[in-house]
Amino acid sequence: MDKLQALEERVAHLQRMVEDLSDVVARQDATLRAMSRRVGLLMEREAERELAEGQIPLADQRPPHW
Template sequence: MDKDSETRIRQLEETLAHLTRVTDDLHEVIARQDGEIALLTRRVEMLMRFAAEQQADAEGTIPLADQRPPHW
């Protein structure tokens, strides 16, 4: 192989290694964010249930979360 081909192959290998590392890093970030989103979703659902129960106990009416907005 000539010098230009070797240089080009080395550059391609370096680029591939960099892209592989970036892809792995992004995969870790996405996996962590997926877990955080799932946790936050569960917490919001729990808070919505708690707020609806509190409102139903306090007023004895339909929980605000289940009512239609006034513009309907």
């Protein structure tokens, strides 16, 4: 096997790895976006619940050390 063929095989392997990693990153991005939306909805729901109970929403409270 000559050097050129060995290099071509290595490049092909690296290209495949980059494509696989890109797919992983794209899936993780979609998961993070979905989770961020869900956390936002849960925070809004909790703030509404706190307001309905007459409590100061946790997001608007000062930390205890202030």
